[in-house]
Amino acid sequence: MSRLPSPAGAGYFARHTVTGLTGELRAGRVSPEDLVEQALAAAARLEPELNAFVTLDETGARVAARRATEELAAGVDRGPLHGIPVAVKDVVDTAGLRTTMGSRHFADRVPDRDATCVRRLRAAGAVIIGKTATHEFAYGPTGDRAAGGATRNPYRPERMAGGSSSGSAAAVAAGVVPVSVGTDTGGSVRIPAALCGVVGLKPSHGAVPVDGVYPVAPSLDTVGPLARTAADCRLLWNVLAGRTAAERDDAPPMVRRVGWIPPDTIHPTSPRVAEAARACLAGGGIAVEEVAVPEAAALARAYHTIQGSEVYAVHADRMATAADLYDEEVAERLRGAARVRGWEYVRACDLRDRAREAVAALLRVHDLLALPTVPIPAPPLDARARAGDAGADVRTALLALTSPWSVLGLPAVTLPAGLVDGLPAGLQLMAPVGGEELLLAVAQELHDATTETESPVPARH
Numbered sequence: 001m002s003r004l005p006s007p008a009g010a011g012y013f014a015r016h017t018v019t020g021l022t023g024e025l026r027a028g029r030v031s032p033e034d035l036v037e038q039a040l041a042a043a044a045r046l047e048p049e050l051n052a053f054v055t056l057d058e059t060g061a062r063v064a065a066r067r068a069t070e071e072l073a074a075g076v077d078r079g080p081l082h083g084i085p086v087a088v089k090d091v092v093d094t095a096g097l098r099t100t101m102g103s104r105h106f107a108d109r110v111p112d113r114d115a116t117c118v119r120r121l122r123a124a125g126a127v128i129i130g131k132t133a134t135h136e137f138a139y140g141p142t143g144d145r146a147a148g149g150a151t152r153n154p155y156r157p158e159r160m161a162g163g164s165s166s167g168s169a170a171a172v173a174a175g176v177v178p179v180s181v182g183t184d185t186g187g188s189v190r191i192p193a194a195l196c197g198v199v200g201l202k203p204s205h206g207a208v209p210v211d212g213v214y215p216v217a218p219s220l221d222t223v224g225p226l227a228r229t230a231a232d233c234r235l236l237w238n239v240l241a242g243r244t245a246a247e248r249d250d251a252p253p254m255v256r257r258v259g260w261i262p263p264d265t266i267h268p269t270s271p272r273v274a275e276a277a278r279a280c281l282a283g284g285g286i287a288v289e290e291v292a293v294p295e296a297a298a299l300a301r302a303y304h305t306i307q308g309s310e311v312y313a314v315h316a317d318r319m320a321t322a323a324d325l326y327d328e329e330v331a332e333r334l335r336g337a338a339r340v341r342g343w344e345y346v347r348a349c350d351l352r353d354r355a356r357e358a359v360a361a362l363l364r365v366h367d368l369l370a371l372p373t374v375p376i377p378a379p380p381l382d383a384r385a386r387a388g389d390a391g392a393d394v395r396t397a398l399l400a401l402t403s404p405w406s407v408l409g410l411p412a413v414t415l416p417a418g419l420v421d422g423l424p425a426g427l428q429l430m431a432p433v434g435g436e437e438l439l440l441a442v443a444q445e446l447h448d449a450t451t452e453t454e455s456p457v458p459a460r461h
Contacts, residue, residue, distance in 0.1 A: 004197045004416045004424055007154035007174055011042030013085075014175030018232040021178075022080050025072065032068040032083030032127060036061050039085040039129050042176045050174055051151050052167040054090045055098045056130040061085070064127040071125070080235045082125030087171045087180040090131040091138050092223070093212035094118055101214050102134040102146035104325045105318065115212025117181060117223050117240050124239045129177065132167030136330045138183055138216050139311060140164055141191050141398040144381050145327045152381070154196060155423055159378040162192030162398065164216075165226065169196040172226050179227040179236045185216040186303050187374075187402030189224040190414040194373035194426025197416045199233045199443060200226045202402075204433045205409035208240045217310035220303075220406050230415060230443035237436060253441040258429075259291035259366035266296045267400030269375035272420045277372040277427040280417035284446040288370065291362055295355040299404035302348035306407065308337035309345040352407050359408055363432045368442065373414040373426030374398055405430050413439040415446060 006014040012035075024030040040058055047053060068083035088094060091101050093111040095118075100106045114122065121128065133151045135143050143166025144150035151166035153159040154174040161170045165182030169192030172180050182189040184202035193200025201224045208223040215221055225236035238248055258281065263269035281288055312319075315334050323331050362369065375397050384394050405412045410430050417427040427446075431439045 004419060009046065010154065010173075011046065011175035012038040013042075013178040014228070016178065017229050018080060018084050018178050018227070018235055019229070021084070025083050026077070032065040032072070033062070035083060035085050036065040036127055036129060039177050042174070043130070043171075046174050046176060049152060049157050050154060050170055051149055052132055052170040052174065052176065053087070054100055054102065054131045054133050054148050054167070057097050057128065060097065061127055061129040068125050068127060078123065078125030079239070081121070081239055084126055084179070085129045085177045086121055086126040086236075087130055087132045087168060087177045088118060088121070088128055089165050089168050089180070089182045090134050091183055091214040092118060092181060094128060094131065097128070097131065099131060100147065101138070102136045102148065104147045105322060107147060111212070113212065116209040118212070120239050120242055121181070126239070132165070132171055132180060135163035135166060136327050137214065137315070138164040138185065138188055139330055139333065141187060141395055143192060145329050147327075150381050153378045153423070156378070158380055159423065160195060160381055160383075162195035162374070162378065164188040166192050168226050169193050169198055169200065172196070172198045172228055179225060179232050181236070181240065182224055182226050183213060183216075184222050184224050184406070185220045186307060186406045187399050189226060190373050190402045190412060190426070190428060191398050193226050194414045194428075195378040195424060197424030198226055198228055199230050199413065199415050200224060201233055201237055201413045201436060201440065202406065202411060203237070203241065203436050204411045207411070207436065215314050217307040219310060220307060230413070230440050230447050233413075234437075234440040234444065237440060241436070248437070253438050253445065255286060255367045255438070255442055257366045258286050258288045259362060259369045260288045261293055261296065261369055261371040262290060263371045263375055263401055265292065266300060266371075266404065267375050267397060269372060269401075270377070270420065273372050273375060273377065273425045276418040276420060276425040277370070280415070280427040280446060281370060284449045291366065291369070293359060293362065293404070295351065295358065296404045298351055299355055299407045300400050302351050303399070303403035303407050305340055305344050305348040306352070309340040312337040312340070356408050359410070360432065367431075368439070369430040371401055371428055372417070373401060373428040375401055377420045377423035377425060401428065409433060411436045411439055413443050415443045
């Protein structure tokens with residue numbers, strides 16, 4: 001399964017993958033209803049501590065599971081996600097199911113339409129069991145500021161799950177669901193995936209429609225999958241991207257050269273985190289050579305300028321009329337975003353254009369670029385001033401190694417690289433625009449190099 005041991009007390013889906021369950025479902029040895037009951041039972045048992053969900057849709061999930069069972073019995077097969085429980089981040093609209101953005105502003109909001117990515121999930125036969133917690137308005141990398149409280153790390157509940165897709169990562173890591181949907185603006189899929197020890201993909205900007213998804217910064221926002229394995233992440237990615245079987249590339253990846261970006265050239269990084277990420281590459285037998293991205297640190301700073309200007313445009317009216325409903329830390333960050341000046345935004349965009357060509361040139365020589373996903377293991381909940389042995393501001397540290405590639409619109413995947421002091425560390429891979437299939441195929445090869453055998457435990461509940 002994962003190259004990491006599962007967290008203590010993890011649920012059924014810590015031992016079973018979508019790829020492993022496909023044959024079981026079609027042979028009738030397990031049913032979608034069995035799987036939904038496993039997911040709901042694990043959520044009920046773990047939620048008091050984990051706080052990964054804002055809303056559980058027990059009734060809707062059971063109805064959808066029964067429909068999926070009837071369809072399979074009638075010979076209707078919607079693909080590998082048919083009958084599989086999925087969780088969706090609480091900034092993504094789900095018709096008839098509360099979508100709150102983790103805020104008091106929208107505490108009782110029930111959309112009447114699905115986001116496009118949710119429509120694709122339903123068309124693929126997936127069963128949505130609920131909405132996962134998010135940092136308020138998806139505006140934060142820590143995952144511990146929301147109307148419903150902090151999401152906790154499944155490996156150590158006194159630690160952050162990361163943000164902003166905190167609940168999506170924690171629910172997968174804890175084995176409540178095998179796959180989940182998150183969003184990523186500057187690292188909001190990759191950061192919690194890395195801190196919780198799962199696989200997470202930020203696709204190329206524009207690869208998945210974002211209609212029905214509450215915006216953070218429109219020029220950066222993406223929708224991405226999280227899963228325990230790269231193979232399952234790939235299945236969900238194909239559905240979210242609307243890719244048909246004919247469009248999928250199942251050929252083995254041809255990766256000859258990977259460029260390793262020394263993470264300290266961007267932000268001070270725990271040596272043990274860097275060593276774990278580098279060892280993960282070595283374990284897959286991939287040749288690596290060090291490369292320089294001279295403007296990477298500047299891109300990380302430009303991210304805060306671009307995101308700040310765009311996020312305040314989204315929230316300006318609400319800040320003027322109902323600032324008291326925001327979490328105070330989120331409100332203070334928005335006040336800081338309001339101070340971004342027009343010329344600063346223009347210069348940040350100019351830097352993006354210059355750096356895009358420089359990184360594209362690197363990716364013409366190297367198939368992929370690599371570095372750790374996050375420079376530190378998961379910090380304690382509410383920590384802000386220091387971040388472990390990297391000794392930096394926590395929010396800056398969490399975003400430092402993911403945000404440059406968001407600014408450039410590149411796809412990036414994080415996969416578990418090992419444990420540092422009992423907490424997960426992640427390896428991040430980046431590819432040219434449109435390179436999601438290559439990223440996930442390489443991530444799967446690295447995973448397969450250290451895989452376990454899938455448990456035969458039945459799902460009858």
